[in-house]
Amino acid sequence: xSEPLLVxxxxxxxxxxxxxxxxxxxxIGKGEVVALxxxxxxxxxxxxxxxxxxxxxxxxxxxxxxxxxxxxxxxEAKAAGIxxxxxxxxxxxxxxxxxxxxxxxxxxxxxxxxxxxxxxxxEAVVGKALASAGTRIPSxxxxxxxxxxxxxxxxxxxxxxxxxxxxxxxxxxxAALGVExxxxxxxxxxxVASQGIGVVIITHIMQQAFQVADRIVVIRxxxxxxxxxxxxxxxxxxxxxxxxxxxxxxxxxx
Amino acid sequence: MNPRTRQxxxxxxxxxxxxxLVFVLVVFSIFIPNYFQLGIFANxxxxxxxxxxxxxxxxxVIIAGHMDLSVESVAALSAMAVGILFCSSGIGLGVQLHPxxxxxxxxxxxxxxxxxxxxxxxxxxxVKVRMSAFIITLAxxxxxxxxxxxxxxxxxxxxxxxxxxxxxxxxxIGLPLTAWIAIACxxxxxxxxxxxxxxxxxxxxxxxxxxxxxxxxxxxRNLIIAFVLAGAIAGLAGxxxxxxxxxxxxxLGVGLLFNAFAAVVIGGVSxxxxxxxxPGVYAGVLLLSAxxxxxxxxxxxxxxxxxxxxxxxxxxxxxxxxxxTIRQRLA
Numbered sequence: 001x002s003e004p005l006l007v008x009x010x011x012x013x014x015x016x017x018x019x020x021x022x023x024x025x026x027x028i029g030k031g032e033v034v035a036l037x038x039x040x041x042x043x044x045x046x047x048x049x050x051x052x053x054x055x056x057x058x059x060x061x062x063x064x065x066x067x068x069x070x071x072x073x074x075x076e077a078k079a080a081g082i083x084x085x086x087x088x089x090x091x092x093x094x095x096x097x098x099x100x101x102x103x104x105x106x107x108x109x110x111x112x113x114x115x116x117x118x119x120x121x122x123e124a125v126v127g128k129a130l131a132s133a134g135t136r137i138p139s140x141x142x143x144x145x146x147x148x149x150x151x152x153x154x155x156x157x158x159x160x161x162x163x164x165x166x167x168x169x170x171x172x173x174x175a176a177l178g179v180e181x182x183x184x185x186x187x188x189x190x191x192v193a194s195q196g197i198g199v200v201i202i203t204h205i206m207q208q209a210f211q212v213a214d215r216i217v218v219i220r221x222x223x224x225x226x227x228x229x230x231x232x233x234x235x236x237x238x239x240x241x242x243x244x245x246x247x248x249x250x251x252x253x254x
Numbered sequence: 255m256n257p258r259t260r261q262x263x264x265x266x267x268x269x270x271x272x273x274x275l276v277f278v279l280v281v282f283s284i285f286i287p288n289y290f291q292l293g294i295f296a297n298x299x300x301x302x303x304x305x306x307x308x309x310x311x312x313x314x315v316i317i318a319g320h321m322d323l324s325v326e327s328v329a330a331l332s333a334m335a336v337g338i339l340f341c342s343s344g345i346g347l348g349v350q351l352h353p354x355x356x357x358x359x360x361x362x363x364x365x366x367x368x369x370x371x372x373x374x375x376x377x378x379x380x381v382k383v384r385m386s387a388f389i390i391t392l393a394x395x396x397x398x399x400x401x402x403x404x405x406x407x408x409x410x411x412x413x414x415x416x417x418x419x420x421x422x423x424x425x426x427i428g429l430p431l432t433a434w435i436a437i438a439c440x441x442x443x444x445x446x447x448x449x450x451x452x453x454x455x456x457x458x459x460x461x462x463x464x465x466x467x468x469x470x471x472x473x474x475r476n477l478i479i480a481f482v483l484a485g486a487i488a489g490l491a492g493x494x495x496x497x498x499x500x501x502x503x504x505x506l507g508v509g510l511l512f513n514a515f516a517a518v519v520i521g522g523v524s525x526x527x528x529x530x531x532x533p534g535v536y537a538g539v540l541l542l543s544a545x546x547x548x549x550x551x552x553x554x555x556x557x558x559x560x561x562x563x564x565x566x567x568x569x570x571x572x573x574x575x576x577x578x579t580i581r582q583r584l585a
Binding site: 052054073074075077078079084086089090091092093094095099103104105106108114115116117146 | 449450451454455457458460461462464465466467468469470471472528529581584
């Protein structure tokens with residue numbers, strides 16, 4: 001494995017008396033794609049939120065690029081270079097495609113010392129980003145509420161590809177996509193990883209995990225139930241880890 | 255539908271309230287004798303300045319997905335503070351500053367500060383204590399009005415210092431300076447909302463607060479600023495109100511809140527947040543004012559105004575729902 005980008009060391013999360021995460025340890029390398037699998041309620045989304053700054057862990061520590069890391073807000077995680085695509089889409093449907101693409105990172109120019117939105121520059125960037133990903137949206141100035149589910153998800157995916165950063169977290173990114181768009185999405189992930197960016201993808205679909213991931217991490221009842229290289233395991237073996245029939249392959253991958 | 259018609263239709267929908275305003279003005283001009291006069295139109299703008307300024311602040315907070323019911327009382331408190339200091343009779347202390355013009359910035363800053371402080375209080379409770387803005391600002395609406403009664407003892411201040419009064423008397427192209435101040439506020443805040451990252455962020459927060467938080471926008475900071483602005487703008491409205499009435503009474507501005515709400519809703523701002531523009535709100539304010547003027551000219555009892563305003567708000571909400579349906583068809 002290449003140099004670790006993010007290391008999780010015994011991360012736990014309690015909601016009152018409920019232990020959602022009982023101690024998660026694994027690591028993600030630079031340019032590595034890790035598929036995070038697990039049954040509903042296994043704690044995958046909680047884990048992603050902790051890394052992305054949406055939740056604080058109850059205990060445990062994280063190392064990001066070798067340094068102690070804890071994001072208290074999504075803004076902090078973003079500043080550190082962690083991009084997240086959430087399961088429930090994070091778009092403001094009341095504004096247009098361009099505004100969503102740049103949410104919080106608008107291009108501005110100074111007019112009399114006041115930052116003013118540079119709409120033309122932003123539109124050009126979005127047009128280019130969408131075109132290179134092969135996404136077709138009738139007008140970049142349409143409000144997102146008028147777009148289809150697939151188009152919305154495409155915006156989110158293009159957004160993370162464009163901003164990149166160092167680590168990308170994808171929480172079921174393909175739920176609303178068609179076959180062709182999903183294939184393109186998986187290509188995007190490989191492309192992002194080839195730039196040295198670490199990718200964590202949560203998915204329910206075994207086939208997708210095997211198509212795109214370098215390593216598969218299975219979470220079951222708040223602990224890591226398996227951590228194996230993709231080419232050293234099979235879908236059947238992974239399913240058994242998810243359901244808990246076997247613990248073969250448990251423990252960190254070599 | 256070809257893109258042209260679609261664009262034209264979108265334009266009409268986006269600016270519907272302006273079309274309504276023009277329509278109403280034309281109808282009144284035709285059917286009401288003496289309505290079609292420059293003086294009347296100037297009067298419509300003049301009469302809407304206090305309400306207009308107040309509506310800006312209210313609209314900002316509503317667009318950001320919250321609510322500020324306290325603006326009316328805040329305006330009254332600011333007006334009373336200015337009145338007590340700079341009025342020479344009634345409960346006025348008649349404070350004199352030299353040179354005289356110094357009273358203008360001092361009274362203005364006082365009004366803005368009073369409003370801004372209450373706005374900050376509201377914003378802090380809403381954002382940090384995570385309580386409903388409706389309840390917090392309802393409480394402020396009540397206690398701030400109470401404060402006005404307490405500091406005035408129910409009495410009034412009259413005869414505002416001439417240096418401050420000057421803004422209500424001096425005219426530029428047929429309109430008093432107070433009206434120009436309102437217009438300037440609309441221009442400035444329309445630009446802020448449409449052209450700056452701050453304005454864009456407020457609209458997005460109103461649309462999907464979670465998404466903006468995840469995107470790293472400092473939601474809490476932006477919301478507190480919005481509440482402070484709403485308070486300060488209400489303070490400015492109070493300052494204008496004091497100038498207009500040349501003083502302050504304990505029940506100054508009662509009922510303005512509901513008119514401001516009406517103007518904001520008629521202007522196309524959705525109470526769900528994230529939708530609406532300030533030019534639309536200005537059109538809403540002018541529309542209300544135009545109707546009031548018509549009622550006056552026709553010699554109808556003033557009590558009709560309230561009935562008509564209420565129906566107008568109802569019509570605006572229905573219209574909003576109707577617009578939504580059309581837009582969905584368009585998409």
